[in-house]
Amino acid sequence: MSKGAPKSAQPRRYRLIRGQRDILPPETDLWVSVEDAAHRLFRSFGFGEIRLPIIETAELFEKSAGTDSDVGGKELYYWVDSPRANKAIKSVRWKAKMTAAKVSQPDSPAKSELLRAADAGDFDTLTEADRVALRPEATASVCRAYIQHEMHQPPQPVRLYYMGPMFRRDRPQKGRYRQFYQIGAEVIEPPKPGGYGWMEDAATDAEVIEMLTTFFKNVGLSETTLYINSIGDKECRPQYIERLRNQLSKIKDKLGPDSQRRIQTNPLRVLDSKNEEEQKIIETLPRMSEHLCEPCRDHYKALKRNLDQRGVTYQENWRLVRGLDYYMRTTFEITAKGLGSQDAVCGGGRYDGLVEMMGGPKGTKGIGFAIGEDRLILSLQESGKSRSDARPSVYIVWMGEGARAEALSTASNLRNAGIRVELPGVEQKVGKAIGQADKLGIKFAVILGENEISTGVYTVKTLSTGTQDTVRKSDLIGYLNQQYV
Numbered sequence: 391m392s393k394g395a396p397k398s399a400q401p402r403r404y405r406l407i408r409g410q411r412d413i414l415p416p417e418t419d420l421w422v423s424v425e426d427a428a429h430r431l432f433r434s435f436g437f438g439e440i441r442l443p444i445i446e447t448a449e450l451f452e453k454s455a456g457t458d459s460d461v462g463g464k465e466l467y468y469w470v471d472s473p474r475a476n477k478a479i480k481s482v483r484w485k486a487k488m489t490a491a492k493v494s495q496p497d498s499p500a501k502s503e504l505l506r507a508a509d510a511g512d513f514d515t516l517t518e519a520d521r522v523a524l525r526p527e528a529t530a531s532v533c534r535a536y537i538q539h540e541m542h543q544p545p546q547p548v549r550l551y552y553m554g555p556m557f558r559r560d561r562p563q564k565g566r567y568r569q570f571y572q573i574g575a576e577v578i579e580p581p582k583p584g585g586y587g588w589m590e591d592a593a594t595d596a597e598v599i600e601m602l603t604t605f606f607k608n609v610g611l612s613e614t615t616l617y618i619n620s621i622g623d624k625e626c627r628p629q630y631i632e633r634l635r636n637q638l639s640k641i642k643d644k645l646g647p648d649s650q651r652r653i654q655t656n657p658l659r660v661l662d663s664k665n666e667e668e669q670k671i672i673e674t675l676p677r678m679s680e681h682l683c684e685p686c687r688d689h690y691k692a693l694k695r696n697l698d699q700r701g702v703t704y705q706e707n708w709r710l711v712r713g714l715d716y717y718m719r720t721t722f723e724i725t726a727k728g729l730g731s732q733d734a735v736c737g738g739g740r741y742d743g744l745v746e747m748m749g750g751p752k753g754t755k756g757i758g759f760a761i762g763e764d765r766l767i768l769s770l771q772e773s774g775k776s777r778s779d780a781r782p783s784v785y786i787v788w789m790g791e792g793a794r795a796e797a798l799s800t801a802s803n804l805r806n807a808g809i810r811v812e813l814p815g816v817e818q819k820v821g822k823a824i825g826q827a828d829k830l831g832i833k834f835a836v837i838l839g840e841n842e843i844s845t846g847v848y849t850v851k852t853l854s855t856g857t858q859d860t861v862r863k864s865d866l867i868g869y870l871n872q873q874y875v
């Protein structure tokens with residue numbers, strides 16, 4: 391123990407909890423520029439931003455993603471959010487303890503049943519709405535909001551986008567966090583009475599994917615691969631799943647425990663197993679593409695045709711089933727370089743039955759995607775594209791009390807023009823000021839001394855090259871913007 395104050399008297403230094411992290415400047419500049427790019431592009435495709443709560447009922451995510459999925463099952467952060475819960479747990483534990491004490495045999499089944507009940511708590515007085523969760527994804531919330539706000543009223547389809555934190559209790563590693571950020575978009579449309587909705591066609595699927603690939607291009611992420619697949623619909627998929635299940639049951643012993651369990655619960659998920667030893671076996675399994683019904687086959691063909699027309703390049707991947715239960719027909723994923731094993735920067739697909747399953751209008755269709763923003767940023771940084779300063783930055787070096795007022799008004803004018811300005815509160819020697827500006831990564835130093843003020847001509851130094859120019863006060867903003875290309 392250190393000398394001086396006893397340990398108990400020293401203030402505790404709090405640390406991040408496991409799997410959490412802070413994102414600090416200047417890295418956050420890159421985050422902001424990526425988010426700006428999404429706002430601009432998504433709006434140009436007719437999408438409007440939706441802001442959703444982070445906490446929703448746990449059941450919403452369990453039902454939509456499926457309790458056997460990681461997202462709707464073991465990774466969900468949920469708790470009972472009610473003062474009544476604490477009371478119920480306390481009283482039941484107390485009652486159970488009292489009763490258990492009266493059971494004569496120490497380890498009777500009756501006693502263990504009571505102890506189990508005491509541990510679990512009696513939630514009789516609570517409703518499903520008291521169990522809430524941190525959202526692990528936002529598609530379910532968008533569908534809930536679509537239904538709750540009766541967005542099925544014309545005009546359709548409804549195009550929404552969102553960005554923000556999601557939470558999954560996963561094992562943290564590079565590119566996988568317990569709190570991570572998504573930028574996502576969804577298109578939802580109810581059936582048109584007697585008409586042909588936009589979403590009958592694969593053109594909407596292709597347009598959403600086109601928007602996504604344009605986004606990656608705009609933010610400068612070039613080495614990406616788009617994978618597509620069709621996982622069929624409720625007509626053809628059940629037969630395929632049965633065939634897959636039969637086949638998997640025959641080779642059960644060769645599979646790991648996770649895949650063995652999934653033979654019964656969700657055999658499709660065996661296909662995206664990352665287990666090295668299972669890879670060869672999976673290659674021999676029957677494929678969904680051979681079992682698609684005619685409408686699904688046509689839809690998939692139309693998707694590929696529409697992507698070709700838009701000049702979007704893709705690779706087909708028959709094993710791309712995705713980890714959430716709500717998908718049907720189109721599924722897609724984008725991988726990027728420099729991310730190691732967690733290389734998916736985006737995932738998405740169609741979910742035509744989801745809105746209806748959640749109590750919305752029958753036959754409503756939906757499609758969307760979510761970009762993993764953390765992974766996108768990592769990949770941009772790995773490929774050296776971390777420049778985030780889209781605007782010039784200036785350090786104002788002022789000398790003499792007479793220059794202070796001029797420095798203040800210059801700073802204010804430049805800031806109004808969107809230029810970042812560092813204005814030292816005290817007078818500095820030129821050499822020291824330039825050194826400080828360099829450390830801050832600033833591009834230009836504007837030097838204001840008595841001479842500059844009397845002539846109205848400023849001295850501007852470009853710090854990266856050391857070159858120096860004289861610029862009229864009225865031309866300063868134009869000069870800075872022109873130099874900074």
Ligand code: HAM
Binds near residue numbers: 738740761
């Ligand atoms: P998802 O594939 O679960 O899909 O997540 C989308 C993306 O979020 C992933 O490709 C990945 O980049 C990122 N991501 C997921 N988990 C983590 C994590 N623990 N740490 C860091 N990044 C992560 C969905 O969430 C669907 N809601 C997408 C969608 C929208 N489908 C239709 N509409």
